[in-house]
Amino acid sequence: MARSFLNLVAAGAGAVALVLVAACGEEPGAGAGPLRPGEQLKIKGQTYFVEKLPDGGKVVLTPPVAPTESLGAFVTPVEAWSSSAQDSAGRTARKLIDGSGWAQTYPGSAVYVHAANVYEDAGCMWNGMMGKDNWVLFDLGKEYNLAGIYVWNYNEKGGWNTRGVKEMEVLAGPEKDKLQKLTACTLEMAPGTDDYRGQAVAFDKPVKARWVRFDIKSNYRGGEMVGLAEVRFANADVKGEVPRKVEFKPKHARPTHPKLAVGQRLEGAENVTYPADAGVIDVTKAPYNAKGDGVTDDTAAIQKALDDWPDKGAIIYLPNGAYLICDTLKWGGKPNTQKRTILQGQSRAGTVIRLQDNCPTRTRESPRRAYGPARPPPSGSATRFTTSPSIPAWAIRAPAGCSSSPTTRAA
Ligand SMILES: [Ca+2]
DSSP, rough: OOOOOOEEEOSTTOOEEOOOOTTTSSSSTTSSSSOOTTTTTETTEEEEEEEEESTTEEEOOOSSSOOSSSSSSOOOOOOOEESOOOOTTOOOOOGGGGGEEEEESSSSSOEEEEEEEEEEOOOOOEEEEOOOSSSEEEEEEEEEEEEEEEOOOOOOOOTTGGGGGGGEEEEESSSSSSSSEEEEEEHHHHHTTTBBOEEEEEEEEEEEEEEEEEEOOOTTTSEEEEEEEEEEETTTSOOOOOOOEEOOOSOOOOOOOOOTTTTTTTTEEETOOTTTTTTOOEETSTTOOOOOOEEOOOOOHHHHHHHSSSSSEEHHHHOOOOOOOOOOOOOOTTTTTTOOEEEEEEETTTEEEOOTTTTTTTSSOEEEGSSSSOOOOOTOOOOOOOOOTTOEEEEEEEEETTTSOOOEEEO
């Protein structure tokens, strides 16, 4: 059961810190500046809120969704049998009760999901031939007061989820040979994805039982094979698990930059400046008017400067500031003439071109590639930035939260 949504790293006795591995722009760190209590974060498609920010760079997030054990604590059967099983593939009824392919989204979330890869854990779901009498029998080991059942239907990806149970009857009782019919229910078809949360089926009232049998009447593909992924029973006498508060430690800290005016000198950094009459093209001046404030989209402003000065030996100058962009910057003019244009920052530490998260204009390519692509430029245009060997280095920073480290174009 090593599988989980988020990569988990135990951080010593008692404490759990999670290293979030999420797509760029999805983890804490996606925005600008430090996290704030109440701030909404999207992690793996789930919405969380920042509850508090203890010391040590940790973040406490509120649980995203209701816990699984809504009807009562899990009772895990001690044995399970079925009318038939695909034994050769390891898909026996025991796969319904052994936790195979089944885990919490993260420790303490109290939300249980079942994997879609049927080969995980040497087969993590049960399936058998759909015949005349199809059943699964569970022995709970002793008598419990049952409030209902938790079922994760057959969840194999690639369209095989239609093997899942559709209609079934649930029978239960203290003795194996004297089971009472409790309910007839229709299960939902599993989505065939790793975030499958299963469903709870409540009985009309709690019932004393050690043995439970599912009599399966139909599946979602009208025959062939039928299956389930995991089953638990709800103990009416014990409350289910509630989500624990879990401390997160984001893998990538949000960069914080000193509050400086655009162009203000950064203490300890180099300071490349030019006299007013030097003829450099300052992108923060008219007619370009880039803001460099980390908020305004400066794509068009910088691009216009590049378009206006394609191969004239110009120095295009970016004073200290954070220039937010949301699309590929391209050299203007004819291909292979960019060596005659110089892109110069005021300092390596202070001049930052930052890709906006979730750029609306970039839907087909990874936004991380918007600067200095590793692939060849498309024919007829040059898209690769190169700085002249004669100028100092300056920094290009990937958006906060991206796994790539800051890229520096060294001198
Ligand atoms: Ca399983």
